[in-house]
Amino acid sequence: MAEGVRRINAILDGSAELGFANLEQQAIFAEAGTILYHDEANFIGEAVAYNLRSGSLTLIDKDENASRNGADPFHRIHLYMSRKRGKDTTAWLTETSTALSQHDSVIKWKLHLLDPYDNNRPAPPSPNVEHYVEEDRLNLAVAEIAFSSPLAAQSLFSSRIFKEVHAPQAQHVGAIGVYLVKGFYTFVRDGCPTLAGLRGSRVAELITELGATNQLDEKVMARFASR
Numbered sequence: 001m002a003e004g005v006r007r008i009n010a011i012l013d014g015s016a017e018l019g020f021a022n023l024e025q026q027a028i029f030a031e032a033g034t035i036l037y038h039d040e041a042n043f044i045g046e047a048v049a050y051n052l053r054s055g056s057l058t059l060i061d062k063d064e065n066a067s068r069n070g071a072d073p074f075h076r077i078h079l080y081m082s083r084k085r086g087k088d089t090t091a092w093l094t095e096t097s098t099a100l101s102q103h104d105s106v107i108k109w110k111l112h113l114l115d116p117y118d119n120n121r122p123a124p125p126s127p128n129v130e131h132y133v134e135e136d137r138l139n140l141a142v143a144e145i146a147f148s149s150p151l152a153a154q155s156l157f158s159s160r161i162f163k164e165v166h167a168p169q170a171q172h173v174g175a176i177g178v179y180l181v182k183g184f185y186t187f188v189r190d191g192c193p194t195l196a197g198l199r200g201s202r203v204a205e206l207i208t209e210l211g212a213t214n215q216l217d218e219k220v221m222a223r224f225a226s227r
Contacts, residue, residue: 001176002169008080008136008177015078017112019056021191037126046130049123050114050140057094059101059109063146068184069196070205074107075153076146076184082136082175089172093141096165103162105155108146114139136175198224
């Protein structure tokens with residue numbers, strides 16, 4: 001972190017990325033998700049949902065597996081940045097992410113410029129779960145960055161382009177939090193449920209590890225698909 005940039009101290013156990021083709025599909029999910037929201041109090045202490053009206057920006061993605069389910073084979077981090085207000089900061093984050101994503105060590109770089117969170121309008125609507133966030137998490141940008149290994153990541157951090165980006169960081173970012181991703185689970189891809197989406201991540205992982213092709217039989221799969 002550059003001098004003058006604070007550390008985001010929030011403890012995060014996981015995050016979910018939900019994308020929709022349009023607002024109508026998002027509304028369908030919101031209605032169907034009522035069961036999930038009411039169940040969150042049984043296993044989540046805090047849940048905070050940020051909108052992404054402009055969508056996310058995938059700058060590079062060399063991962064050939066678009067439906068991962070299980071332990072993450074990459075050294076992947078989620079970089080949370082408390083961004084300062086103004087168009088200059090948005091432009092800086094986009095430009096620097098674009099430049100850094102071109103480094104040979106980067107396997108994936110996806111930038112989420114989240115809409116500001118409003119503590120007076122807590123989301124998601126899950127009762128008995130904390131939805132309040134501190135100042136450093138009200139106006140966030142989040143980058144998903146994947147490398148082949150920690151050593152590969154260090155090659156980016158020691159590069160000339162990283163040092164150039166690092167210098168003006170404090171002008172645009174007030175605080176930073178870095179979270180290591182240990183597992184990556186895909187439940188829906190291109191509007192269709194994956195094996196994990198139909199059977200659950202643990203069962204899907206077991207089917208894959210055992211090579212249980214009988215579980216992929218059309219008649220078996222039909223039992224779990226909506227009709």
